[in-house]
Amino acid sequence: MGSSGTYPTLEDLHFPSAQTSISQTLSSLRQSALSVSNRLRSIETDGAFVHEVAEHYSLPLVANERCGSWYISPDTKAGSAYFKSTDGHTGQWDFSCRRLNLQLLPLARQYGGCVIVDSTRRGKLMPDALSKTIPIWCAVMNRALFPKETMYHPVALPPNYLGKSEESQIENRIDSFVQSFKALNLDLDHLREQLGKPIRVAWANHDYFHPTDLQKADTYHLFVLCSASKRVHGAEMSEGGYIQGAGDDSEGWAHGLTPPVFWANQDVLKGTVEEDLPDLITQLISEFKQQRAGQEATLISPTRNLFISSTDPTVNNSNKYDLVIDCNGDAAAELENPKRLNLGCASAKLGSRDLRKSLDKVRDFVNDQIGSDSSQSLLVTCDTGKDLSAGALLAIICQFYNDSGEFDASMNKNSISKQFIRQRLAWIVSSNHNVNPSRSTLQSVNAFLM
Missing domain, CATH: 3.90.190.10 (Protein tyrosine phosphatase superfamily)
Structure with a gap:
């Protein structure tokens, strides 16, 4: 109703000025929703889920860098991996000979497997690194190191996620990836000893755990591929400040903040207003570098x-x-x-x-x-x-x-x-x-x- 108690007049309505278009207003709202404070709170929420997954499987946490480290407290982080989502993109499936990730072999033998943590931005259930790149890597390791354990040779892919054609095309490339790996002339006997047993793959995300009853066992090592963030279908503004994949592309939002500095200073970061965060982050980073000086080569x-x-x-x-x-x-x-x-x-x-x-x-x-x-x-x-x-x-x-x-x-x-x-x-x-x-x-x- 207008000021006279009747329907509003043209004068009662507020329109954005010529200088502030609707698109600019929406962009401003989006930037507000994607604030550093909202990102850090979202990361903290997702980190709690990740640690619940680790407890469920009784397995150590491994970050798929760089994003995965945001969701793991350094005192519970057992290691890092470098699996690229682009190696799992449709039609570009690959096994990287420059990111071998062989550090996972002795870690898996020590603990019976691991939970590999990553995330992806709005709309997707999991990044291609978890749905394809790491399953490809596991199949290559199983075939190259355990040629007689044929039940572990097929590439394991998430349920009802890829089309049958894509699954078949990935499967058909595994043997060529095995040959590329063998051509590096690494000591396969030593690597087999480091791993000890073949690998089985499981997935954990906010929608499901699959297979539901799979745990580590005496006959295999279990690699649980965990997508940290819950899937968001709508715009950022609709989630009450929650941001899916909040740790992604941190170069663009973090002002130089790194996961170790974040986890060591959660309380002070949460208690600081948005406009003061850049200066605080600069100070915390400087202090952290001084503490870490003198590392070994x-x-x-x-x-x-x-x-x-x-x-x-x-x-x-x-x-x-x-x-x-x-x-x-x-x-x-x-x-x-x-x-x-x-x-x-x-x-x-x-x-x-x-x-x-x-x-x-x-x-x-x-x-x-x-x-x-x-x-x-x-x-x-x-x-x-x-x-x-x-x-x-x-x-x-x-x-x-x-x-x-x-x-x-x-x-x-x-x-x-x-x-x-x-x-x-x-x-x-x-x-x-x-x-x-x-x-x-x-x-x-x-x-x-x-």
Whole structure:
């Protein structure tokens, strides 16, 4: 009713101004619903479900990085995995030879299996990593390591989720994936011993547990693929602040906040108003980095003198390593130190291009330094310890290290092939399971070597 007690007049109605369109208003509402506070509360809710799943199966929690770590308290996190959803996309099914995830084998043997945690955004029940990528990986492991245990060879897929045609096409590719895995020339007997038994797959999400009565057993290890978030069909505004897949794409919303910092500071984060969160997060991250300073580098087996880590002054300047290559280090700041090489690469994709231009310097540095004394230790670092440093190490190993992991400057550089590069990359990812070189970094190394 209008102000006169009759039907409203035109003057009584409020229309958005020309400067504030309906789409802008809806966008503003959506951004409000997707606030950092709502995301952190949603993550906390989903984390409670994830820990209930772990208790139900009496299995440890493994995060499928990067999203999965948001839902697992660090004191209950048994490990990390790197399974890409794109390897499960329709028509693109794949087994990744650069993300082997072999760290899961001894963990499964120790605990009888694990719960692998991931999430996906609005509308989907589970990410393709859980519905396809990991089931493919499990089938490859079972066939490659337990060729006689044929009852575990078919690829297990979630119930009534994929079409029969897609299931059949995936099944038909498994044998070729097994051959790709075997071509890496890894010690399959050792891997079989690490795992011990074949793998069975189950799924856990807010809609169902399947198979309903499956638990770990003496004859197999159980991998439970857990989608942390409940499925939301409507718009974000309709869920009272709950956000499905709230941990996804954290680069776009978290202001640098990481899962360990979140779990260590839940109460103070919840008690802080939205506009003050960015400054608080910056402070918490700085404090966390100071606490973590001085981490150890990882030896790349079977070499006895190559190490990898993130760039950390306490490690780089500790004099523990005879030689240091810092991929992101300022090239002008070497101070004529013949034992140190700074490449001056940028970060991310720009850094991958910079690395390609710098690999000849890496080759010459290694040839001069280790060539004159092969007992010297070499530490290779980058900002993350996962990408550019892995690329530089891969180039070094391919050019100078024989099959036994010994320095050999007389290696035939003309015999380097893509398969040879994959085999050497397997050394790095098997030694440090957090290493995850980007496609652009690997392309730069391939282009340089070949």
